Amino acid sequence: METRTITYNLPVGVFSALRKTPEELKRDMLIVAAVKWYEMGYVSQEKAAELAGLCREDFLMALSRYNVSPFQYSADEVMQEAGYE
Numbered sequence: 001m002e003t004r005t006i007t008y009n010l011p012v013g014v015f016s017a018l019r020k021t022p023e024e025l026k027r028d029m030l031i032v033a034a035v036k037w038y039e040m041g042y043v044s045q046e047k048a049a050e051l052a053g054l055c056r057e058d059f060l061m062a063l064s065r066y067n068v069s070p071f072q073y074s075a076d077e078v079m080q081e082a083g084y085e
Contacts, residue, residue: 027053031062039068 010025018025034052037043043051049059063070073081 032066034059035062035066035068038063038072041072045070045072 015022015025020028031052031054034043034048034054037051038045038048045056045059049056052059052062054062060070071078
């Protein structure tokens with residue numbers, strides 16, 4: 001897989017405020033971005049898991065931690081798709 005490097009400059013206080021090392025914060029930022037982009041429908045579950053550097057099962061657990069549904073359809077959309085509305 002081809003990759004690109006992105007560099008961010010963050011205030012040093014961010015690490016102590018969040019009690020994270022730079023590596024931990026990097027990992028968390030990738031997971032949070034992947035979860036949000038999945039929630040917004042920008043990426044599939046498979047691509048989001050890849051972006052987060054997680055297997056599919058661990059990505060589903062991350063969705064749960066951030067209270068994001070693993071389903072990209074609302075209950076109304078499912079009902080409509082099934083022909084009940």
